[in-house]
Amino acid sequence: MRIFLTGKNGQLGRCLQDVCLASKHDLISYGSDDLDISQTDQVLSVVTEVKPDIIVNAAAYTAVDKAEDEPDKAYAVNELGVENLAQAAQQLGIPVIHVSTDYVFDGDSVEPYKPSDPTAPQGVYGASKLAGEKRLAQVCTQYIVLRTAWVFSEYGNNFVKTMVRLANQRDSLSVVADQYGCPTYAGDLAQAILQLCDQYQQTGELAWGMHHYCGDLPTSWHGFARTIFAKAEQFGLIQTPPQLTAISSAQYPTSAKRPEYSVLDMATLTNLGVSGCHWLSALDKTLEILKKEVQ
């Protein structure tokens, strides 16, 4: 099957290329230099020329705080870009698998968010991603949205890599302890997307609509940092873990407000047999790769 991938240079895009290497699928990948998804004519012409069987959109404007100052740029990629891909897919009669975020929720819940729960983004990034979800649903008959959260991997910029870097630069660190979510390994999410592509190839069908995909154990950023330090020390990536202090979101003001609680319920996917993400073992794998890179 021919898969059209956008966002090839991002965390998820790179993991998708890795998992597809071991598959029989023909993956055709684009970075923003090859294809700017906010350019309507360009998207239609490239997709029409390639004639894929499915589109996987891993491209996004992901600078959560910067988005507050440049909403036009965030919406151009996260809303218009998604609409452009959706229009092209609809013209070809093919489905779209699109990735969205836990930041579409306000974070006031006390139990894991279900895909059907009401949305109320707290910032421009979340609002622009929600707008993209809506465009996709309006334009496409066959689409999957996978909302995910707290993505980490050996690639790009993410919390795991930042914590390891800071641990080697500082004796003490303060990390927010009142925001809860589920770390998600981009490689596991990529594997789940590949499983969906396989299923579509075999049956011509998928459970169209909204789904959630995230790691299995909820934690706080502080708890996540503590685990990263302990494991990074075991892997020899840091000598001595810095002294870690738990602080509140109020003590660490950011341009964009984050949801306090954004644990996602991924039952609709596990019920379909899609593999989950055990983020502790995925963290080991990530740190092992990072260790090899510095050796």
Ligand SMILES: NC(=O)c1ccc[n+]([C@@H]2O[C@H](COP(=O)([O-])OP(=O)(O)OC[C@H]3O[C@@H](n4cnc5c(N)ncnc54)[C@H](OP(=O)(O)O)[C@@H]3O)[C@@H](O)[C@H]2O)c1
């Ligand atoms: N990272 C997280 O913690 C997190 C959490 C929840 C949800 N998500 C969602 O998960 C998905 C994957 O995230 P990620 O962490 O892999 O993001 P990422 O590492 O920031 O990668 C996003 C990619 O999007 C591409 N892009 C940006 N603007 C573009 C444009 N106009 N046209 C084409 N490509 C463009 C960039 O391409 P170039 O590098 O080629 O410029 C970049 O490599 C996104 O939908 C994101 O919203 C992420």
